[in-house]
Amino acid sequence: MHQSRKIVPALLTAMLVASCGGANVTVNDPSIPKPLIVPLPLNVAAKYPDVFDHFVHEEKVMGKEKWSIDLGRSNRLLFTQLFDSMFTEFNVVATDEDPKDLMFDALIEPSIDAFEFSVPSQSQTDEFAVWIRYRIKIFDNEGVQIANWPIAAYGKSLAGSVGGDHALQRAAILAMRDAAALIILQMDKATGISKLSEAHVNRDMPSSETEDIPLQTTAAEETPDESS
Amino acid sequence: MKAANNQTTRRLLMLALSGALMSGCVTSRIENIRENTTGIAEGEGIVIMAKSYHLGNETEAKFISCVGNSVGRGSKGLHVIPNTEFVDALFPWFEPRTAPAEAKGLPTLMSRPGVAQKIKDKGVRYVVWLDGETEKVAGGGSMSCAAGPGGGGCFGFAWWQNDSNYEASVWDLDGLENAGTVSADVSGTSYLPAIVVPIPLLARTQNKACNALADQLRLFIISDEQV
Numbered sequence: 001m002h003q004s005r006k007i008v009p010a011l012l013t014a015m016l017v018a019s020c021g022g023a024n025v026t027v028n029d030p031s032i033p034k035p036l037i038v039p040l041p042l043n044v045a046a047k048y049p050d051v052f053d054h055f056v057h058e059e060k061v062m063g064k065e066k067w068s069i070d071l072g073r074s075n076r077l078l079f080t081q082l083f084d085s086m087f088t089e090f091n092v093v094a095t096d097e098d099p100k101d102l103m104f105d106a107l108i109e110p111s112i113d114a115f116e117f118s119v120p121s122q123s124q125t126d127e128f129a130v131w132i133r134y135r136i137k138i139f140d141n142e143g144v145q146i147a148n149w150p151i152a153a154y155g156k157s158l159a160g161s162v163g164g165d166h167a168l169q170r171a172a173i174l175a176m177r178d179a180a181a182l183i184i185l186q187m188d189k190a191t192g193i194s195k196l197s198e199a200h201v202n203r204d205m206p207s208s209e210t211e212d213i214p215l216q217t218t219a220a221e222e223t224p225d226e227s228s
Numbered sequence: 229m230k231a232a233n234n235q236t237t238r239r240l241l242m243l244a245l246s247g248a249l250m251s252g253c254v255t256s257r258i259e260n261i262r263e264n265t266t267g268i269a270e271g272e273g274i275v276i277m278a279k280s281y282h283l284g285n286e287t288e289a290k291f292i293s294c295v296g297n298s299v300g301r302g303s304k305g306l307h308v309i310p311n312t313e314f315v316d317a318l319f320p321w322f323e324p325r326t327a328p329a330e331a332k333g334l335p336t337l338m339s340r341p342g343v344a345q346k347i348k349d350k351g352v353r354y355v356v357w358l359d360g361e362t363e364k365v366a367g368g369g370s371m372s373c374a375a376g377p378g379g380g381g382c383f384g385f386a387w388w389q390n391d392s393n394y395e396a397s398v399w400d401l402d403g404l405e406n407a408g409t410v411s412a413d414v415s416g417t418s419y420l421p422a423i424v425v426p427i428p429l430l431a432r433t434q435n436k437a438c439n440a441l442a443d444q445l446r447l448f449i450i451s452d453e454q455v
Contacts, residue, residue, distance in 0.1 A: 033319040036342045156281055158289060174324075181320035 022065035022119075023165040030074045030176040035085045035184055042197045043089040045104040049111050050095065052076040057115045061122055069117065069130075069172060079110050082180050086187070100143065105196045107139040113150060117168065120159050128167040129156040130175040136183070138191050147191035153179035254416035254431045258440045262408040264400065266449050272353035273307035274299070274449065275314045276396075279359040280324040286361040291394070291438055295358065298442030306446060309352055317346055331399045331406035338404060347401055354449060355401060360394035362434040371422055381424035389417045392437035396445055410448050412441040 055071040084090045093099055099107050113133040120126050131154050138147040155174025157167040188194045268274075276296045279285040292311070300308040315322045321343060328337055338344045371384030392414040398407040416431025 033316040035319050036317075036321065036340070036346060038341050154282070178323065178325055181323040181326050184320045185326055 022061070022067040023168070024068045024070065025165045025168045025172070026070045026072065027074045027169055027172050027176075028072055030078045030173045032078065032081055032177055032180045035082075035180075037085065037184060039086055039088045040188065040194050040197065042087045042105045042193065043103065044083060044087040044106050044108060044193075045091050045093045045099060045102055046079060046083055046108045046110065047093045047095065047097075047099065048076050048079065049109075051112060052079070052110075055112065055115070057117070059117060059119075061119060065119065065121060067117070067119055067168065069168060071172065074176065075110075075112065078176050078180060082183060083108065086184060099139075104141055106141070106146075106193055107143075109137040109139070111135050111137075117171065119168070126159045127156050128159055128171040129154065130168070130171040132172075132175045132179060134179055136187070136191070138193055140196055146196070147193070149187070149190050151179060151182050151186075153182060254414060254433060254436050256412065256414040256436055256440055258410070258412050258444050260408060260410040260444055260448050262448070264403060264405050264407045266354075266398070266400065266407050266451060268306065268353055268449055271307075271351055273309045273351050274354040274356055275309050275311050275352050276356045276358060277311045277315070277322070277327075279357050280327055280329070282324045283329065285359055287358050287394070288361065288434070291362070291434060292358055294435070294438040295356075295396075295442050295445070298439055299446050304446060304450065306449060307351070309350055314350060314352060317350060318343060331397075331404070334399065334401070334404040338401075353400070353402055354407065355399045356445065357397045357399065358394060359397070360392075362390055362392040362437070365389050365391045369420075371420065371426070373422075382422035382426050383424070384422055386420040387417055389415065390431060390433045391415050392433040394437050394441055396441060398445070398448065408448065410441060410444045412437040412444070414440065 052075040053073050055075060056068060057071075058066065058068040060066050080090075080092060091102070091104070093102065093107070111134065113135045115130075115132050117128065117130045119128055123129065131152065133150060133152050136147070136149045136151065137145060138149075139145050153175045155171045155176070155178055157170040157174065159167045276292055276299065278287040278289070278292050296308045296311070299306050320326050321337060321340065328334060338347070367386070367388035369384065369386035371382055371386050373382040374380055392412070395409055395411040397409050399405070400407045414433040414437040416433040416436070418431045419429040420426055421429075
């Protein structure tokens with residue numbers, strides 16, 4: 001009886017501490033479904049930055065909660081799965097490998113410009129929201145940059161149904177899935193990557209007119225925003 | 229044996245009575261606007277989805293699953309295909325960012341490679357887009373609670389009013405058109421009087437809106453009435 005009187009306040013205190021202390025969230029596999037698309041006839045290589053293997057973002061809310069989200073290798077997994085579905089041939093280039101030694105139509109270098117999230121105590125709603133700003137640089141097989149495309153992805157999840165850490169995890173996965181959908185939908189329009197296939201075909205033909213193909217897109221004109 | 233039966237019946241009656249007493253007052257209005265004829269054949273089903281949060285929609289996940297369960301329940305229940313299964317099968321065409329905002333975008337969507345076939349394989353005849361939310365629109369009263377070594381208790385009175393406004397747009401994937409909309413507007417006030425123990429008298433507006441919308445939606449889809 002005496003014992004239970006000590007246990008109950010201890011449990012209550014533990015619950016209170018747990019409910020206002022934030023959480024460490026890990027996203028291991030942001031697996032996207034196989035896209036219902038026709039792959040572009042391109043031989044594409046991708047080179048990932050080191051941060052794609054261990055991305056951790058922390059946020060302290062009003063001096064109270066501390067939330068951290070560890071995306072681990074999930075960006076690498078996401079982009080590999082995505083590009084593998086989007087192009088007829090796809091390979092990942094190791095960081096120390098020189099792309100000039102490889103045969104490809106296009107080299108894609110994705111990166112993360114910014115990562116942000118909000119928790120219910122910040123937004124005064126019961127939602128967790130995640131924003132990710134990726135940047136996709138595309139180079140042709142001679143190393144000339146043909147596109148520099150910033151994309152903003154967003155995901156949100158209600159805290160009530162699944163609990164705080166799961167809601168943040170889900171919001172992050174939804175943001176990554178949103179990025180994948182946006183890339184599938186707009187990549188060619190924004191970067192003109194499919195023209196590299198035409199360039200490839202024309203280069204192999206006897207009378208090449210590759211130089212006339214307008215490869216530089218408006219997306220390539222944009223300069224990276226380093227402010228955030 | 230007979231005495232035990234009587235006791236059980238009395239308890240059940242008490243439970244039913246207290247259940248009825250412990251719910252607040254609710255008023256509801258259900259409407260539908262038909263734009264095209266509907267009807268559903270054997271082997272055809274529906275998908276219930278939330279309108280995109282990219283468009284500012286806040287429909288609760290539990291409301292969507294509630295409507296899905298209610299529409300599929302009973303002898304006249306419709307075949308409801310889980311929305312995650314549908315969205316995954318058609319990735320990326322029904323993502324919050326990419327799903328068509330209006331029914332007039334359906335022909336373009338269906339002309340994309342593999343989309344029409346995948347929808348046919350899944351047996352989806354209608355997509356129902358849910359929009360709306362439950363909001364607390366007013367409230368008042370006060371209550372204080374205290375606890376000490378000898379026990380605890382509350383004293384006071386609180387009330388709040390919830391409005392559940394939802395609209396379901398029904399898109400016909402066969403005719404590639406908007407079949408119409410069904411809407412539910414449920415309003416209710418909950419009370420919480422407390423003399424030592426708080427006694428909640430809850431107006432379950434969201435639950436009521438879910439059941440009413442689901443019933444009307446089922447009738448709307450099955451019905452072959454003319455426009």
